[in-house]
Amino acid sequence: MARANLTPERLYAAAAELADAHGFEAVTASAVARHFGVQPASLYSHVRDRDALLDGVQQYALGELGDRVSIEIAGRSGxxxxRGFAEANRAYALERPGAWxxxxxxxxxxxxxxxxxxxLGALTIALVRGYGLDESQLVHAARFIGATLNGFLAQNKAGAFDHRDTEVETSWQAALAALDRALRSWPTRDEAL
Known part of the structure; x- marks a missing residue:
């Protein structure tokens, strides 16, 4: 009876929950199959292999994060x-650690x-467009935002900030202020190195 209810979307959602509970490395066909009470072979009519399963979890997470980002940046610019984009990412990293x-x-x-x-890529570009950047610079600025936010969140998750008395929240707010300044003064194509 459980097999009739298996769909790729349900598999990816269950795998994301498994990742949240036990870490992304714990996501295997066997572990997901146990969750549904079926044999691992039952999954292979929905996913090709473990890489396809992990791709599905990644796409599932992109969808969830995209939903959060769209809510947080709707009607806002600059x-x-x-801030809405950054907070959506931070909340997702905290609430869905394995999916993140x-x-x-x-x-x-x-x-x-x-x-x-x-x-999610289009939402990021829309955020950058709100700063009035030259079209040739949009992808570069979007990469800069992603690298800064993901780097900060990954370092924090790894405990890299645990050895200082300074509050992490203060550092987070300073990073966002620095990102804003960088985007407001982003070089044009002619000024870029």
Whole structure:
């Protein structure tokens, strides 16, 4: 009876929950199959192999994060959109640690071109456009935002900030202020190195 209810979406949601509870490395076909009370072979009519399962979890996480980002940046621009974008990412990293970890995995071409990946990318570009940057600089600025936020969140998760008395929240707010300043003074194509 459980087999009739298996769908790729249910598999990816269960795998993301497994990742949240036990870490992204714990996501295997066997572990997901146990969750549904079926044999691992039952999953292979829905996913090709473990890489496909992990891609699915990554796409699932991109979709969830995209939903959060779209809510937080809707109707906002500039620093307010940047703060909404950043807080959506931080909340996701805290509330869905395994799913967030899936986002740190190198994306396959299927994931990068998926609806979920394209949507989150478009939301990021929309955020950058709100700063009035030259079209040739949008991707560069979007990468800068992603690298800064993901770097900060990954370092914090790894405990890299635990050895100082200074509050992490103060550092987070300073990082967002620095990002805003960098985006407001972003070089044009002619000024870029």
């Amino acid at each position: 620093v307010e959109a940047l 970890q899936a986002l740190q995995r190198t994306a396959s071409i299927e994931t990068a071109t998926s609806t979920q990946g394209q949507r």
